[in-house]
Amino acid sequence: MEKIARVTIRPKSSLNLLSQHEIAGLITSTEEVFQLFRNCALAILNTDTEQDDAAAILANYSDFDIRVIPQSRGVKLEIHNAPMQSFVDGEMIRGIQEHLFSALRDIVFTEFKISGERRFNLNTSEGITDAVFRILRNAGVVRPNLAPNLAVCWGGHSISRVEYDYSKEVGYQLGLRGLDIVTGCGIGAMKGPMKGAAVGHAKQQVKKGRYIGVSEPGIIASESPNAIVNELVIMPDIEKRLEAFVRLAHCIIVFPGGVGTVEEILYLLSILTHPDNQQQLPVIFTGPASSEAYFAELDDFIRTALGDQAAGFYRLIVGDPTEVARSVKKAVGKVRRQRSDTQEAFCFNWMMHIDDGLQHPFIPTHQNMAALQLDYRLPTHQLASQLRAAFSGLVAGNVKAFGIEQIAKHGPYKIAGDQRILAVMDKLLRSFVRQRRMKIGISEDQYQSCYELAPGA
Numbered sequence: 001m002e003k004i005a006r007v008t009i010r011p012k013s014s015l016n017l018l019s020q021h022e023i024a025g026l027i028t029s030t031e032e033v034f035q036l037f038r039n040c041a042l043a044i045l046n047t048d049t050e051q052d053d054a055a056a057i058l059a060n061y062s063d064f065d066i067r068v069i070p071q072s073r074g075v076k077l078e079i080h081n082a083p084m085q086s087f088v089d090g091e092m093i094r095g096i097q098e099h100l101f102s103a104l105r106d107i108v109f110t111e112f113k114i115s116g117e118r119r120f121n122l123n124t125s126e127g128i129t130d131a132v133f134r135i136l137r138n139a140g141v142v143r144p145n146l147a148p149n150l151a152v153c154w155g156g157h158s159i160s161r162v163e164y165d166y167s168k169e170v171g172y173q174l175g176l177r178g179l180d181i182v183t184g185c186g187i188g189a190m191k192g193p194m195k196g197a198a199v200g201h202a203k204q205q206v207k208k209g210r211y212i213g214v215s216e217p218g219i220i221a222s223e224s225p226n227a228i229v230n231e232l233v234i235m236p237d238i239e240k241r242l243e244a245f246v247r248l249a250h251c252i253i254v255f256p257g258g259v260g261t262v263e264e265i266l267y268l269l270s271i272l273t274h275p276d277n278q279q280q281l282p283v284i285f286t287g288p289a290s291s292e293a294y295f296a297e298l299d300d301f302i303r304t305a306l307g308d309q310a311a312g313f314y315r316l317i318v319g320d321p322t323e324v325a326r327s328v329k330k331a332v333g334k335v336r337r338q339r340s341d342t343q344e345a346f347c348f349n350w351m352m353h354i355d356d357g358l359q360h361p362f363i364p365t366h367q368n369m370a371a372l373q374l375d376y377r378l379p380t381h382q383l384a385s386q387l388r389a390a391f392s393g394l395v396a397g398n399v400k401a402f403g404i405e406q407i408a409k410h411g412p413y414k415i416a417g418d419q420r421i422l423a424v425m426d427k428l429l430r431s432f433v434r435q436r437r438m439k440i441g442i443s444e445d446q447y448q449s450c451y452e453l454a455p456g457a
Contacts, residue, residue, distance in 0.1 A: 001060060002084035008069070009092055010076045011101040022112070023070050029108050034068075036217050037107045039401075040234060041066045041079075043221040044099045045086045057221055058401075068104070077104070099225055099232045102139065106234040107217065110135055114236075125356040132235070132243050133348055139233040141212055141248070142347045148250040148336045150212070151328055152182045154264045155189025155255030157223050158437050166288040166321065167192030167255045173325030175200020175209065179332065182248055184241075185213020185232060186223030189255035194228035212248075216241040219260075222399035237361045238392060242267045247349045250332045251282040253324065254314070256291045258437035259398065262298070262428070263391035267358060269306060270384035272313045276353040279338070280313070282331035289319035297431050304424040305387060306380050357385050364393035364403055366410050374417025374425075387425075390415055394429075397450030398438055407450045416454045426453050 042064050046057060065080040077100060086096045113119040120134070121127030136142045151174055155167060171181060171193030181197045183190035194211040201209035213229035216238050225232055235241040242264060245252075254265060271277060285295055295316055303311050317324050336346070344351055362368065373386050393413055396403025407413070415422070432438055433447050 003061075003063075003081045004079070004084060004087055004090075006078070006080050007082065007087075007092060008076050008078050009097050009100070011074060012094070012098060013101075020072075022109070023075060027068060027070055029111055033108055033111045037103060038064070038066055040103045040107060040217055040220050041100055042083075043224045044096060044103060044232075045079075045083045046224045047086065047093075047096055047099070047227055066100075068108070075104075077101070095227065095230065099229070102232040103234055106135065106139065110138070110236065125354070125359055128240070128356070128359045129243065129247075129350070129354070132240050132247065133350075135235060135240070136233060136244055136248070136348070139231070141231055141233050144345075144347055146346060148332050148339070148346050149179050150182050150210075150248055150250050151179045151193075151332070152245050152249040152252045153189065153193040153255065154184070154245075154252065154257065154261055155192075156257030156261050156437055157186045157188040157190060158258060158439060159188045159256055160290075162288050162290055163256050164188060164192045166286075166291075166319075168196035169321040170253065170255075170286065170324050171196025171198075172200045173321045174328060175206070176204055177325055177329045178204065178206060179325075179328060180210035180212070182212040182214060182245065184219070184223060184260075185215050185225045185229050187226055189257060189261075190223070191226035191228060192255075193253070194226065198228055214241055214244050214248075218396070218400045218402065221401070238263075238395075239359050239361055243354060243359060246271060246281070246352060246354070248347075249281060249349070250335045251284070251328045253328065254283065254285045256287045256294050256437075258432050259391050259394040259429070262301075263388055263395055265298075265302070266384050266388035266391060269302070269310050269313060270358060270381045270388060271352060271354055273306070273310055273384060274353055274355065274381040279349075279351055281349075281352070282328070282335065283314040284324060284327060284331075285314050285316045286321075286324050287318060292318050294431075294435070297428055301424050301428045305421050306384055310380060310384070355381070355385065357382075358388070362389045362392050364396040364406065364413070366406065366413060369393045369413040369415055372415065372417065374415070374421045376418050376421065387421075390425075394451055403450070412449055413451045414454055415451055422453045 042057060042061055061081065063081045067078045069076045069078050086093055120131040122131060167189045175197035181194050183194060198209060210231060211228045212231045213225050214233055214235060216235045220234065235244055272280060287295060299311060339346055372390050397407050397413055436442060438447055
């Protein structure tokens, strides 16, 4: 495994203008924060990797190190034993260099603002939303005076070639219509729309196409940023990542995916079914014709668990990328008119109500997973929130270092609840295992389950 022994880099845009006080704050951050930054930096240096096992990546580069070096004109990074694939003729690829300083900005600098200067209040719903906005603004993602044109695309990193090509064609059609792309920044259904949109933008001579990647520290090692991302922001946790998606979005497109994609859908449906939300967000489920059975299974899960009303918040378009793009363009135009009429911001959806239960981090311990309430007697938005937490735990158990450690130590998560809910949940999860949507390259007979369902417990 080839590595670059030592290299130093300086910021081109992120963190290239800091005060001495801010530099001191970076240097004095805790060892835990810097370890988090190190892990994210290693993931970035493995851009476009097909590996989705964070522990394996860390083991392969156990001698990797990265240090922040203070200077009077800012900071520089000193890197040891970096993956060779991030360099061309001994020079680090420019986009990867930018992403490293984005990670430093979002992990270390944001932690300094939260803990050191106490700029953010994360104890209230309003304070959390304000923090999400300020992190996005600090990253340059929130931009005023731009017409709505952000299509948030969700989908799995472990998808078939046919599904990937379809997502790329949808992205191409979106790019031809001048729409920019926001994804979770990984490979698969996160890379395809960006790659297609880049070609569409080039054909239309769009000079400043935006390919925004929104990640979080727990997931970035298993979903390293793809090479198309030109604006990377790392939110502190999955809940703030999901809130960033929803508040940035002018439309949401869902491609085939696994448990992470279902977590995103349930988070969104918890918001859309909340009685305090009158303003809606256009949502389209789409994939190639071969994915029709996948969406039928997903739709059955949603209708059985949450009811037909929840299924009314999305539209399904199969096998027609052009119709998807036309529908998105039309929906985004409607969003623009609505926000203009009500004098709401184009760049950040402040008016969408998000329950604080969706905003505070869910820690997937065995105790917390067992305590989830998967009960039909709950209001729809609350049940969706509980199901979201369950799928968040399954994501952790599959690909996040914390969840994998929990499973290794205590065995599979045990999830109890209403028998009908768990039955349809089990049916969906088994289909994901058969279709190799749980982990990249893992077949049904190789997959080690991270969960056990206990109906009626």
